[in-house]
Amino acid sequence: MAQIDAERIEEDLARGLRPAYLVHGDEPLGRLEAADAVRRAARAAGCEGREVIEADGAFDGAALAEAAASPGLFAARRLVELRLAAATLKAGARRVLEGWLAAPPPDAVLLVQAERLERRELGQAWVAAMARVGAVVQARTPARRELPGWVAARLRARGVEADAEAAARLAERVEGNLLAAAQEIERLALLHAGGRLGVEAVEGSVADSARFDVFALGEAVLAGDPARALRVLRRLREEGSEPTLVLWALAREVRLAAAIAYDVESGAAPAEALRRHGVWRSRERLVAGAARRRPAAWWRARLRECAEADRVIKGFAAGRPWQVLEAVAARAAGAALPG
Structure with a gap:
């Protein structure tokens, strides 16, 4: 069973080219570099032809089945790339992949690329067959x-x-x-x-490549990282961001955490609550962690502080907008502040 970290793909390829690869994970750089490494190794092994199949949510496997049955016209060997847009596959697509892996075409190397696949999909027979016949390569974002x-x-x-x-x-x-x-x-x-x-x-x-957009502030708050939240906030101020926009992004995440926490306290399963509020899969762990860390009442108190900050920003209450934003963001991220 070949389960390989994307950082070690070159070492595996040096031992020889496998019939098939699945490259997946939540780190774009890791996926890109691992797929490039497979392409280079395939070319070195004589794969002169290349076919690319873009698979959206409606993909049923027909195009892949056709590629398996149709040998390359001008090349002795070819690389067939299947790029999955969805986190899960239809039953028909799974069957075609299982068939390919049960008897890999001798003239082709299969490279399947996907973002982070859902756990249910990773448990499917085609993924197990991929690990057995070829390799499952995961691109993981470093902590x-x-x-x-x-x-x-x-x-x-x-x-x-x-x-x-x-x-x-x-x-x-x-x-x-x-x-x-x-x-x-x-x-x-x-x-x-x-x-x-x-x-x-x-x-x-080194140019400052950390683009501290307003969404990075919300992520730092949900992660419970007050030091990072303040660093992002100060950079936003230096870059001339509008306080109104910054507060909107901050309040948006606080409101979401309050809603998820309330649903879970009311008996909903965390996964159900996340789906109900349309949380993207890539953010599920972050949002669920914030909702689990503090009760709904705590998050609603932070939301009231956002409302007070809005009054200061609009000139309806005394105070300096950026100082108020710093206090609200730090407290929402978990810092113990007076007041």
Whole structure:
């Protein structure tokens, strides 16, 4: 059974090309690089042809079945890419995939790409067959505490040794945006090839790639991270963001957490409550964690504070808008503040 982390796909490919790969996960950079690695290995192994099948929610497997039955016209071997847009597949598509994996066409390598598949889909027979016949490759977003190590390892692979402080500072500057981090690392590797990278070099040459939009503030609040919430808020102020827009994004997340917490306290299953309020799958863990961490009454109190901040921003109450926003955001993220 081949279950491979996307960071280790190159090592696996060095041992030989498998008949099929599933590349999935919630990290776009990891998916992109893993799929590119499979393509390079396929070309090196003689796959001169390439077919791409875009599979939306209505995909029934017919196009894949046709590709399996139709050998390449001009190439001895080919790479067939199936790009899944949905988190689950129809029964017909699953059967076609199972059939392909039961008897892989000798002239083709299959590359299935998907974002984070639902747990129910990962338990399907076609995924088990993929792990048995080929490989299931997961692109995982590193936790924030893992980012400095990820940065240092990536720099080291490009011939640059980074101080611990430099790696931590770079990780902070890109704020978990791995695509931006990869670009900065490539640039720093060119500037400091074969040398050491200190924090001064990072400060002097790295553009601030962490785009602190208003939604990042809400995410920090839901994650219960007051330090990050304040850092995002201060950057938004520096960038000239409108307080009204910032408060809207903050209140939106507080209102959502209050609603989910209330539904769960009223007897709804967390998954049902998340579906009822249209929470995207990629945000389910974040929102559910916030609702579980505090009761609905606590979140409603934070919502009342948002209403008071709105009065200050509009000039109906005394106070400085950004100072009030800082207090509201910090408290909503879990900081213990007076008042």
